[in-house]
Amino acid sequence: MSKHFDQWKHDALAEDKEDLSRKHSIDDYIVNLIHQINNHNDYYTSSSCSGRTIVFTSSPVVTSSTKSDCKWLYVTHEQADINAILDCLEQRPKEIDMISIKFEAFILHIICRTLECAKVLLNIALECGYRNSGLVMSNQGKITLAVRSTHALEVPIVIGRELCVDQDYITKIVSIANEKMTANMTKIDKFTSCVNKKLGAT
Template sequence: MSDGFASRKQKVLIALNSDTPDKSPKGYVDEPLLPLIMLINKHKDYVTTSSCSGRICTYLEGMEESLATDDDGSQVMKDSEHKFQGEGEGEGDEHHSSLQTVEAEKRAKGGQWLYVSHDPVVIPTIGMEHWIVKTLFGSEAHRVTLMEDNCVDSVQDMTHSQLVYFKFEPMILHIEASTPEAAKLFLNHSLFSGYRNSGIVPSSKRTMLAIRSTLKLDVPIAYVSTTNSESSASSSSSTKSICVEPPKSVAEPKIHLMVSLAYLCTLIKLSNDKFQKNVAQIHRFEERLTEYLKDSNECSTKKKTGDQGEWEDKEARRQRKRIEGLRKQQDITKAETEKIEIDVLELGDTEVSLKSEVETVATAFP
């Protein structure tokens, strides 16, 4: 274990035990993950660096005037939590490449989480139409219009606009391991527990693990109009608008639903089912790690603990072994002494018995 890993782990443990909110939007660790995080952090070779127990959310991507550039020259797009990288361009497919460029530009900045829930969503039996829009679009619900009857003419508008995504994201853990060997062992147990999207993150300074499953759901459900605010306001009369909040004084681009309200309800139900599978998977993972981490800890500390399980340094171990050796030698000497005494007593009894027999014979034959 390197000194760098030990010091970083110590800082993480201090932060976890602190009342100060962490850097996540929520500000603290998700409660369903606390037993698993405590289990992992008790082991000398691992420490958790970030986590999420799972969530249902809607996300409005942002817009950037310029692109960031990665070390290898590829275009990289970032929002508050993820890094997006263009992939799979076809040779000579200029239209495909241009769409990826647009995708890069619109995802780069200003992303907004419209709704986040770390628990399954309870769907009401009445008033679902207003509820679902207000819930999933939050403070931007007053900008939402229902899906148009004919969206063919709007395809170009959609592809060049900001999109709103409905997401279900299962549990994710980021873990630093003390060595690459320790990371490989942990990764094997993660894969066997169903976290098939897990892997070791390349890094020259740390050995990092990302633990992910395949329960993810990521669907575009709406787009923001690319027209100016005046034309957007005038064209809104041709579409049904759901104003669950009073409109703001300044006209804003509309958010056009690309799917029906029934479809949004279906997405929520699918995500609720995935939540149940996600929780069951976390429990299985915790059970497997409980056995594995316990065994590996016992193997690594078997020769480093005293009789009561406390930590002891090299000198304390030497003194303990010396005392144990002397005690053992004393026990052997005592056992040998007791054996000699027993033999002497038995010899004395034999001598008395022989003397008695001689006297008996002498009396019988005077």
């Protein structure tokens, strides 16, 4: 057990601590889950995303410098609006070389007091279908559980400053992203229920 856990948790959850995410707040769909975990003595969350569909500028070759140049043209943590996406593509700056549509599933990082505590939530995550979940321990003894799945989607639609696909294709891609979001939320509901049952009993 790390002797620093309580201090780490206090510092991480301090009311005046700045939220460094782009949204600067917890996503609405997972607020209750985050609070349930943070209210438990043996856990706290360090970062999270309920899942999102984004339209973003990108580079054909991703490096540390090009990644920082990524710009979001559209983002939603709910069902994507095809008309809003078509509008943002129509109004895109013509100098943008590459644009992609991407769906990212729910991800959650939880700091755990002990390895035994971490294994409890890891087993729940795996049972709920988050097969890509795992544990990492830092040199300072900080144990991080990453809850994540492999349900991602990324499709380039503007290449060389030209829109390479028609509206029907974009509509289909957005429809697939929305199907993934629906499945993503169903899985979150299951995970939240299992976590509540387990942590509520301890």
